[in-house]
Amino acid sequence: MKTLKVTIYVIVSALILSLKCLFFVREKLLFDNPIYLLEIVLLCCLFFIGFRSIWVENEKSVLSINLFGRLLLVAAVAVLFSSFLYNSNKKIVTGYDAIALYDARSKFMESGLSLKQIANIAPYDFLHKNYYVSYPPMTSLVHYYWETYIPTIPVGVTYAIYLLFLFAIIVVGLNRLVGTNLAILTGLGVIVYPQLFSLSLVEYTNLPFILFIAASVLSFANFLLDKTMKSELFFGTIFLIGSTWTRSSEPVWIPVLLSFLFIFFTQNNRKYKNSLVLSIYMFLSFLSIVVSYFSWKVFVNQNYSGSLLLTLNGTLFESIVNSFTSGSAFTTVLAIINYWGWLLILYLISLLIVVSNKKYFVVVNFLKLLLLGNIGMYIAGVYLFSLNYYWWVDIAKDSLIRSSLCLLPASVGIVAIKAKEIIEDVKKSA
Amino acid sequence: MMNNLRDNDTVKRLHLFFVVLFVASILSNSVRRFLITPDSFFGFRLIVSALVRIDLVCFVIILVLNVFRLIGSIWMKWLSILMILAGVVLSLLNFYNYDNFTYTIIGLSYNLSIKLVFYGFVLISQLLLIENIPTMLKYLRLFFEKMVGELTSTGSVVEKKAHKLYRFSTLLVLLYLVILILPMTGTFKDLSSQARDYSTIFNNEYKYILAMRDGIDTSCPIIHPPFDDNFPKEERWTHIKTQPVLRFFLFPRVLINPVVFDMGMKEEILGRYSNFCFVKVDESNSVWPVINTKEKLISFDRYGKEFFNFDTIEHNVNVDGIDIYKITLKK
Numbered sequence: 001m002k003t004l005k006v007t008i009y010v011i012v013s014a015l016i017l018s019l020k021c022l023f024f025v026r027e028k029l030l031f032d033n034p035i036y037l038l039e040i041v042l043l044c045c046l047f048f049i050g051f052r053s054i055w056v057e058n059e060k061s062v063l064s065i066n067l068f069g070r071l072l073l074v075a076a077v078a079v080l081f082s083s084f085l086y087n088s089n090k091k092i093v094t095g096y097d098a099i100a101l102y103d104a105r106s107k108f109m110e111s112g113l114s115l116k117q118i119a120n121i122a123p124y125d126f127l128h129k130n131y132y133v134s135y136p137p138m139t140s141l142v143h144y145y146w147e148t149y150i151p152t153i154p155v156g157v158t159y160a161i162y163l164l165f166l167f168a169i170i171v172v173g174l175n176r177l178v179g180t181n182l183a184i185l186t187g188l189g190v191i192v193y194p195q196l197f198s199l200s201l202v203e204y205t206n207l208p209f210i211l212f213i214a215a216s217v218l219s220f221a222n223f224l225l226d227k228t229m230k231s232e233l234f235f236g237t238i239f240l241i242g243s244t245w246t247r248s249s250e251p252v253w254i255p256v257l258l259s260f261l262f263i264f265f266t267q268n269n270r271k272y273k274n275s276l277v278l279s280i281y282m283f284l285s286f287l288s289i290v291v292s293y294f295s296w297k298v299f300v301n302q303n304y305s306g307s308l309l310l311t312l313n314g315t316l317f318e319s320i321v322n323s324f325t326s327g328s329a330f331t332t333v334l335a336i337i338n339y340w341g342w343l344l345i346l347y348l349i350s351l352l353i354v355v356s357n358k359k360y361f362v363v364v365n366f367l368k369l370l371l372l373g374n375i376g377m378y379i380a381g382v383y384l385f386s387l388n389y390y391w392w393v394d395i396a397k398d399s400l401i402r403s404s405l406c407l408l409p410a411s412v413g414i415v416a417i418k419a420k421e422i423i424e425d426v427k428k429s430a
Numbered sequence: 431m432m433n434n435l436r437d438n439d440t441v442k443r444l445h446l447f448f449v450v451l452f453v454a455s456i457l458s459n460s461v462r463r464f465l466i467t468p469d470s471f472f473g474f475r476l477i478v479s480a481l482v483r484i485d486l487v488c489f490v491i492i493l494v495l496n497v498f499r500l501i502g503s504i505w506m507k508w509l510s511i512l513m514i515l516a517g518v519v520l521s522l523l524n525f526y527n528y529d530n531f532t533y534t535i536i537g538l539s540y541n542l543s544i545k546l547v548f549y550g551f552v553l554i555s556q557l558l559l560i561e562n563i564p565t566m567l568k569y570l571r572l573f574f575e576k577m578v579g580e581l582t583s584t585g586s587v588v589e590k591k592a593h594k595l596y597r598f599s600t601l602l603v604l605l606y607l608v609i610l611i612l613p614m615t616g617t618f619k620d621l622s623s624q625a626r627d628y629s630t631i632f633n634n635e636y637k638y639i640l641a642m643r644d645g646i647d648t649s650c651p652i653i654h655p656p657f658d659d660n661f662p663k664e665e666r667w668t669h670i671k672t673q674p675v676l677r678f679f680l681f682p683r684v685l686i687n688p689v690v691f692d693m694g695m696k697e698e699i700l701g702r703y704s705n706f707c708f709v710k711v712d713e714s715n716s717v718w719p720v721i722n723t724k725e726k727l728i729s730f731d732r733y734g735k736e737f738f739n740f741d742t743i744e745h746n747v748n749v750d751g752i753d754i755y756k757i758t759l760k761k
Binding site for chain 1: 483485486539540541542544545547548598599600602603605606607609610611613614616617618620621623627628631657659662672673674675677678681682684685686687690693695699
């Protein structure tokens with residue numbers, strides 16, 4: 001179990017760390033602004049402290065698979081393999097934004113441009129003003145290095161690998177909470193969810209985003225469960241940093257971080273609350289997430305010479321008031337809920353589920369709080385977006401579901417914890 | 431202070447006044463629709479248009495005053511239920527007929543009906559909350575501090591509710607699993623999708639992209655079909671008017687959306703470049719651009735209305751039979 005966990009954590013966080021370092025070196029950014037240097041130093045610190053403590057810690061959970069679990073594992077391998085086969089058979093990048101943005105940027109990089117130059121590549125395009133810096137460069141860098149060093153294998157295969165890691169991280173993250181068999185079932189349930197599985201067939205940023213969010217949420221949950229596992233805190237922070245570097249338009253990290261801090265500090269745990277070392281570590285993680293989020297904003301502001309697409313204008317307050325007096329705010333919210341559909345219902349149901357086991361209460365509260373915060377964040381975000389752009393319906397229809405799938409692992413996690421309890425109750429009474 | 435205010439007649443009257451004002455505000459929508467004409471009395475027009483806009487303010491004031499008026503809230507409950515019903519009926523009428531149906535017949539718009547439902551829900555949940563505040567507070571504390579399952583059965587109302595919720599979550603888990611698993615029949619249908627090469631993604635427009643890539647010199651700026659943000663319903667040239675898509679294939683060529691000529695960029699662009707290249711789009715309903723070789727005029731806009739003068743025009747045909755032009759525009 002420990003080997004598996006160390007392997008997965010180290011590979012995923014090393015991916016984030018190495019891509020960030022390569023990016024800063026390639027763009028010659030390190031000494032442009034102190035924030036970049038600070039970010040790299042913090043990230044390296046987190047990685048090495050985390051790596052050191054993950055070896056020292058004694059991992060209490062063990063892998064125990066029964067026949068049912070083995071069958072599920074075979075099914076999961078079949079699902080992952082089908083995604084792998086599909087991706088290795090296609091010659092091109094599919095998906096609109098994947099072609100126009102993520103792969104386009106990597107193609108421009110291959111021709112020798114830096115992202116600084118790519119930001120201002122289209123002086124006459126007023127419709128897609130800051131298009132090339134509207135998303136952080138993580139997936140484009142993966143495309144760039146993959147296509148440079150492994151040109152024979154299509155880059156889509158990386159998305160099958162992300163799916164594999166998502167499955168593995170759910171199994172590893174939930175193993176301690178619900179046991180191996182149920183964790184495998186949960187992982188299978190997540191990767192077979194139609195919209196999520198389709199994300200592994202197109203080269204969008206959503207799948208790596210879901211991977212990083214799920215990984216950080218589960219790491220934080222494990223840390224809240226057992227505060228001696230400090231490595232979970234460090235790696236969770238690195239994963240959350242990875243998520244802000246994949247998509248920055250939805251601040252999912254804010255509800256995650258806030259609910260984590262809230263639950264940590266409201267828990268009746270004097271021993272840990274007053275521990276100086278732990279406070280320093282918490283501060284370090286908090287600082288590095290905020291720094292890395294703003295380092296991308298600094299990059300855009302310094303290197304993009306035009307005006308930004310998503311700027312809030314002076315009439316915002318006016319349009320909010322107007323939308324409430326005319327009633328269009330209510331129809332907008334109703335439409336958002338309608339487009340979100342079944343996925344929202346799943347999240348709401350998982351909010352209502354009550355767990356009785358005292359041990360898991362902390363984790364379930366954490367997951368519920370971050371779900372609630374994110375649902376509010378998404379509704380408010382799409383509503384604010386709808387005030388400025390007539391094409392908000394496109395966002396609400398597809399993007400909302402794709403983007404909010406990052407909450408699915410948390411939501412299914414709550415249900416898995418409850419399911420474990422029910423199974424134990426049934427076993428006891430039988 | 432609360433108790434003093436509760437039995438205060440002024441508060442009662444104020445409460446009633448705002449409820450009446452609120453109802454009047456909703457009904458004034460109909461008045462505005464049917465009774466207001468341009469030659470109505472100015473004061474009347476002013477009052478009605480003010481009334482139409484103050485429903486939210488009235489509603490908030492009612493919510494505040496509700497806190498001080500616990501007694502006699504039964505008719506308020508009926509009012510909120512009535513609001514929900516009316517809102518649902520109105521929006522269903524809109525749904526089954528056409529979007530503006532209820533506005534046409536009684537002057538209450540679809541937005542208003544949704545608003546009514548929302549107000550009704552807020553009002554009734556507030557009334558229920560006010561009645562149960564002590565219980566709710568206890569329950570919230572339980573929810574966050576104690577474990578629901580740990581409760582010893584002393585038989586209090588709160589604990590019974592908590593136990594009920596605990597039993598209820600088993601049902602919820604089953605419901606969740608059903609909702610999670612049902613759509614999974616469609617999981618693998620995307621595996622059979624044929625979008626594995628560009629010609630299936632860009633359909634019949636891909637041949638123009640290829641023609642531009644292979645037939646146009648990298649130094650020649652390309653003018654592509656117009657993408658005008660003011661006409662979101664434009665369906666012609668779906669992909670070949672979108673610069674990010676074109677740039678993916680045509681980089682490092684400079685791309686020019688003809689709409690920017692009207693945005694004050696004409697002199698700058700014509701000052702910087704003299705030759706421009708483009709391909710002629712020749713689909714059944716979307717021919718672009720309009721070229722008049724006799725009078726040496728060319729139009730790049732959506733309907734071929736504004737014309738540019740040109741000096742020379744070179745014409746090539748590529749293997750797929752697509753016309754590639756190189757043009758020198760007059761300044």
